[in-house]
Structures are given as structure tokens and as C-alpha cells.
Amino acid sequence: GAVVSQHPSWVICKSGTSVKIECRSLDFQATTMFWYRQFPKQSLMLMATSNEGSKATYEQGVEKDKFLINHASLTLSTLTVTSAHPEDSSFYICSAWGTGLAGGLTRNEQFFGPGTRLTVL
């Protein structure tokens, strides 16, 4: 139980285009989803927190108009990188927390997706 998937696993795009990344909780209801960005050999930096049905809360320094987050259902959150540029190239990871339908989820653990490698040319 407690499986989180991301799609796509990697994407290469041209500068100026937009890219959408999906994060899904496969066997539980994700009340809250988090989006992180990780540059090579660096830590995970939280970009935003999204609660189902509400607007996302962005961390300081993260442009909400550039990184659009939608959490329309309890199993799906999307991150859209708009007008992507080479400096947006990074590893994007989502995590999800929620109440469990399977696997006896605790109230503490966040479950991470496998990540999406974005390369902007």
C-alpha cells in the first residue's frame, strides 16, 4: 500500500514550452501533496504544498505563476512548469500524505513519488 506514481519519469522540452507533471496516489486518498525540486547533488527544496480542493501554498521565492499546481482530486495533483527555461532543468519529486484505504497508513509518513527528470534545452 501507499504507492505514489509520477508521470512522466523524464521529459526533454524546448525553451519556452510548458510541461505538465502528474502525481498520483494509487491506493490511498492524498489529502495533502507536496512538490519538491532537487538540483544535482543538492537537497530537496519544497516548492509548494497543495491540499485537495484548495489553492496551493508556495514557498518563498517560488513563482506561483510559473509553477502552476492543481490538486483537483484526492488522488491527483499536477505541476505545470510554464515557459520553461534551461534553469528549470531539475528533478521534480512529489510526496503525498493522507488517510489510508490500504496498508494501515500512519499519520506521520509522507510517501514520495519516483520523480520526474526535466531537461529544458
Added chain:
Amino acid sequence: GENVEQHPSTLSVQEGDSAVIKCTYSDSASNYFPWYKQELGKRPQLIIDIRSNVGEKKDQRIAVTLNKTAKHFSLHITETQPEDSAVYFCAASIRGGLTGGGNKLTFGTGTQLKVEL
């Protein structure tokens, strides 16, 4: 906001030796401290966690200690094996009630552990 510092940034040990990674946090309200192992290009995996009402927790070769007064916590890996080689991240969060898991994690800067044969 919370700030988590982690040391060392790199750590090399011989197989069978112990490894210790230390973290400090700034927000005294933080009460949940997980440790993650991340292999290159993969997702972080929770290896152990501790809540602030506990001073130590052990799971086979892995243990975590917490000193709330000093606001630091440490990861101890005994009898290290080559497969322990990875990047380890500590994190801190404020947990509360039923929404505890929904509170954001602040990660440390990571420690590259290399276990040499």
C-alpha cells in the same frame, strides 16, 4: 521558518564500521524527525523516524537519537555494508493530530555515505 543543518556532507567508512550523521534544527516546535536514504536518480526512502517524545529509536542496524534541549538528532548505522552507500537526508517537521502528516518537511543538506570494501 525551520532551518536544518546536516554534517558531514561526505562520509567514507570501511565495511563493517559504524557511520554517524548529525543534524541540528532551529524551530523548537518541530516534533517529527525522519531520515531518508536516496540512491542516485531515485525517490527518497524513509529508513527511520523519531518523534520528540522519544529520545532514541532503533531498527536493526539503524538507530536515531534525539536531544530536544540541544535541538540535534543523529543517525547511527552499525556494521555498514556496501549497499548502505547512498545520500542520506535528515528532515524536521511539526506534527499535530490527525493532520500531522500534512505538515511540510524541511530537509538537511544531505550526506553522501560511501562504504568501502
